[in-house]
Amino acid sequence: MRRLTPYLLALPGWMWLAIFLVVPMVAMASVSLQTGNAYDGYAMTFSFSNYGDALGRYSTQLLRSLVYGALATAAMLLIGYPVAYWIAFKGGDRKSMYLFLLLLPFFVSFVLRTISWNFLLADNGILFGTLKDWGLLPDDFHVLATTLAVVGGLTYNFLPFMILPIYVALERVDPRVVEAAQDLYATRVGAFRRVVLPLSLPGVFAGVLMTFVPATADPINAQILGGTGNTMIGNNIQTEYLVNLDYPTASALSFTLMAVLLVGIFAYARALGTENVLEAAAR
Amino acid sequence: MRRGALGDRLLHAYTWLVIVWLSAPIAVMILFGFNDKQSKSNTTWQGFTLRWYAELFEISDLTVALRNSLVIALVSTVITVVLGTMLGLALGRHRFRAKGVTNFLVFAAISTPELVMGASLLSLFVSANVPRDANTVIIAHVLFSLSFVVVTVRARIVTLDLSLEEAARDLGATAWGTFRQVTLPSIMPAVMAGAMLSFALSIDDYVVTSFVNGSTVTFPLWIVGAVKTGIPPQVNVMGTLIFGVGVLIAVANAVVARRRA
Numbered sequence: 126m127r128r129l130t131p132y133l134l135a136l137p138g139w140m141w142l143a144i145f146l147v148v149p150m151v152a153m154a155s156v157s158l159q160t161g162n163a164y165d166g167y168a169m170t171f172s173f174s175n176y177g178d179a180l181g182r183y184s185t186q187l188l189r190s191l192v193y194g195a196l197a198t199a200a201m202l203l204i205g206y207p208v209a210y211w212i213a214f215k216g217g218d219r220k221s222m223y224l225f226l227l228l229l230p231f232f233v234s235f236v237l238r239t240i241s242w243n244f245l246l247a248d249n250g251i252l253f254g255t256l257k258d259w260g261l262l263p264d265d266f267h268v269l270a271t272t273l274a275v276v277g278g279l280t281y282n283f284l285p286f287m288i289l290p291i292y293v294a295l296e297r298v299d300p301r302v303v304e305a306a307q308d309l310y311a312t313r314v315g316a317f318r319r320v321v322l323p324l325s326l327p328g329v330f331a332g333v334l335m336t337f338v339p340a341t342a343d344p345i346n347a348q349i350l351g352g353t354g355n356t357m358i359g360n361n362i363q364t365e366y367l368v369n370l371d372y373p374t375a376s377a378l379s380f381t382l383m384a385v386l387l388v389g390i391f392a393y394a395r396a397l398g399t400e401n402v403l404e405a406a407a408r
Numbered sequence: 409m410r411r412g413a414l415g416d417r418l419l420h421a422y423t424w425l426v427i428v429w430l431s432a433p434i435a436v437m438i439l440f441g442f443n444d445k446q447s448k449s450n451t452t453w454q455g456f457t458l459r460w461y462a463e464l465f466e467i468s469d470l471t472v473a474l475r476n477s478l479v480i481a482l483v484s485t486v487i488t489v490v491l492g493t494m495l496g497l498a499l500g501r502h503r504f505r506a507k508g509v510t511n512f513l514v515f516a517a518i519s520t521p522e523l524v525m526g527a528s529l530l531s532l533f534v535s536a537n538v539p540r541d542a543n544t545v546i547i548a549h550v551l552f553s554l555s556f557v558v559v560t561v562r563a564r565i566v567t568l569d570l571s572l573e574e575a576a577r578d579l580g581a582t583a584w585g586t587f588r589q590v591t592l593p594s595i596m597p598a599v600m601a602g603a604m605l606s607f608a609l610s611i612d613d614y615v616v617t618s619f620v621n622g623s624t625v626t627f628p629l630w631i632v633g634a635v636k637t638g639i640p641p642q643v644n645v646m647g648t649l650i651f652g653v654g655v656l657i658a659v660a661n662a663v664v665a666r667r668r669a
Contacts, residue, residue, distance in 0.1 A: 132504060138554060142513040142514070145551045204426065232650070232654035232658070233434050233647055234627070235628070236612075237437060240631065242433055251453065284426075382523070383520075383521065
């Protein structure tokens with residue numbers, strides 16, 4: 126009985142993950158190779174050309190998603206690192222208060238936060254409308270429906286996921302190590318570059334992983350802030366699945382997206398010299 | 409030294425600037441829940457009113473969507489916490505054969521993009537002719553919350569002192585008694601944290617839900633559907649109330665944790 130305990134404990138959760146995570150992936154792989162139409166149904170024909178067709182139609186959007194995801198991730202790193210640094214080294218006994226304030230947006234639904242930005246940035250809304258009334262902006266000035274709006278929205282929505290892991294890594298850095306570097310005549314910049322920065326890299330790694338993947342695959346920001354000219358691959362997958370009911374194309378697109386992201390993650394891990402992606406991400 | 413102090417002050421101001429930026433949409437959401445708007449669109453400030461608080465439940469399908477979200481969040485949280493705690497106990501306390509595979513599954517569930525998760529679930533449901541409704545939404549929500557509960561509970565269990573449980577057994581407690589009276593109370597903070605996290609993840613989810621909801625509409629889905637026609641102020645009010653309750657619970661939790669420590 127005692128030997129069975131771990132199996133009995135693990136079984137229900139394990140089954141849930143197997144049936145609803147692994148089996149669906151297999152189902153999606155199978156659907157992606159089928160042909161047919163929404164009215165007569167789809168049948169398996171091992172049609173690998175589905176991938177070529179899907180990519181041919183949506184390569185622009187796929188590429189755009191990767192570029193937007195990368196731009197947003199870079200912006201989050203630039204914006205977030207100094208914040209994490211300051212809280213970790215100078216936050217004193219108010220560290221948890223600052224972290225709580227950074228997490229405040231998470232108490233508002235993701236969708237609602239994005240809509241609030243739509244609202245704030247509206248062409249004649251409370252911000253730009255006022256500035257236009259004062260004659261500070263030209264009448265045709267707009268941010269909505271531009272690349273800036275979508276990348277800005279992604280940056281805004283995922284920023285805390287970048288700050289937190291960097292903060293955790295920096296918090297572990299012993300201030301005496303930095304003092305030692307300075308005692309040994311390192312400049313402030315030198316001490317940062319040669320001591321603090323390398324020690325914070327695992328946090329940067331985790332932060333990039335936690336933000337790039339969801340930002341690239343996110344359909345909401347493009348849908349609410351992007352207008353018609355900035356659709357990302359997530360929007361196309363949703364439309365193909367839910368509006369066009371073209372399940373094979375949609376499945377092929379989803380698989381391609383996942384494959385591209387996985388390859389990206391591993392290439393990134395190699396480049397950074399991290400031996401074990403799973404381990405670094407699990408931190 | 410002077411240069412360092414100036415740099416620190418600049419960084420301090422900068423940190424606050426980022427916090428203000430992050431909070432700006434929340435302020436807008438709360439403010440426009442009080443806007444006495446006359447026209448259809450709610451984008452310019454037209455005066456203060458409490459009307460939308462009084463007429464909170466006037467839009468019946470919005471109210472249904474909010475209720476769906478609450479019920480789905482509640483049910484999926486209960487399932488997630490039970491399954492996740494069991495799995496976390498197994499992974500944190502025991503050695504067994506499928507442990508490596510299980511750890512991998514837990515990690516895979518966290519790292520799969522929401523979009524792919526929703527798309528693959530829909531592929532399964534379509535292939536197997538499963539009708540999409542509140543049940544399929546609950547299945548999906550348990551799936552993406554489960555790993556977070558597992559990770560939280562496992563992290564707590566590995567720090568526990570085994571000798572407490574051994575002492576309980578030595579004093580004649582049954583295995584179940586030991587679990588209920590010794591193990592469970594000591595992992596309770598992690599279980600509660602996992603429960604709050606899965607509730608929050610569930611009530612907030614749009615992407616995965618949009619694939620598997622069928623004709624069941626949740627709060628986030630209703631809001632996205634209403635973007636084109638204009639978001640009614642009631643949505644702001646509901647968002648404000650959810651925000652308020654969430655912050656209250658978080659602060660209360662922090663205060664209790666500090667007292668215990």
